[in-house]
Amino acid sequence: MSEAFEHLPVMAREVLEHLAPVPAGTVVDCTVGGAGHAGLLLGSRPDLRVLGIDRDAAAVAVARERLGRFGERARVVHAAFGDLTETVRRETEGDIVGILFDLGVSSPQLDRRARGFSYWDDAPLDMRMDSSQALTAAEVVNTYDEAELTTIIATFGEERFASRIAREIVARRPIATTGELVDAIKDAIPAPARRKGGHPARRTFQAIRMEVNRELPQLEAGLDESVHLLAPRGRVLVLAYHSLEDRAVKQRFATWAGRGPTIGRPDLPVSTAPDPIVRLVTRKPVRPSEAEVEANPRAHSALLRVVERLG
Secondary structure (H helix, E strand, O other): OOOOOOOOOOOHHHHHHHHOOOOOEEEEEOOOOOOHHHHHHHHHOOOEEEEEEEOOHHHHHHHHHHHHHHHHHEEEEEOOHHHHHHHHHHHOOOOEEEEEEEOOOOHHHHHOHHHOOOOOOOOEOOOOOOOOOOOOHHHHHHHOOHHHHHHHHHHHOOOOOHHHHHHHHHHHOOOOEHHHHHHHHHHHOOHHHHOOOOOOOHHHHHHHHHHHHOHHHHHHHHHHHHHHHEEEEEEEEEEEOOHHHHHHHHHHHHHHOOOOOOOOOOOOOOOOOOOOOEEEOOOOOEOOOHHHHHHOHHHOOOEEEEEEEOO
16 A cells, blocks of 8 residues: 555755754644655654644554654544644643644545546545545535535536526536536536636536645645644744645735734724734745755645744
8 A cells, every 4th residue: 555655755955854843742734645744754753743634534654654764753544624723632642743734635545546636537526635534526426506606616626607507507417427527517517618727627626626626625624723722933834735724824824923913904993903823934925946846746835834932
């Protein structure tokens, strides 16, 4: 299984550099995956321990195998980072000095046809990161009404043809495979739009995957808990891959840093910013180098943001 679960850790050098200043303690890798970041971190910092978390049971098994050489310094558990506080308190002791979120879907999940994440294959509609959960892509595609599908595709996929795609999906039900879903999406999008902007199904597949796995609610819950788990000088690092994720991260980091009031409508009162509990280590997101993108094209959209807990 280990050989089949190959995943290049995105922006590994930048992640290690931003964790280098943290004091001794435990780093929580909230999406441990193939243990790429975790292994590099444990190898570079003998004074650190890692608690790896993943919703994917296959990833948990692989990470345990790959981190076994580090003995008691590494622990990997099957959990969602929406339950971060409970997991950390149950599985660790001592200071939490780093929390890493590497969001989105991993290369092994995309590449394993049976998981149903990819629009390049014809596979059962699944898309579950945690195969033990009940909700699948098949249920979303075949039971949500047209209005619900439109909202999901427009919000999570930022797809301008969301209503047309939702209408076509409903008209073609039942849809059993990813290939059938791709055909419906392609037929719903005008021909000129299909010929530019990447694969025409990319945004809709992203949206359905995010709905199946409740990715934004999980992220928001995990972020809200993370900062309160950190010891002074501990850091939260987030690798996001699209604007919805990055926006949620940016807003929370700004609020934690007390970065002034959020000014909205001029007729509404302006609230006072809270006292800062973090400092912004990265005022703008860090992007992968051209060399990394060339070596690993799936890194091209990555955005890294980092904050440090104040004393």
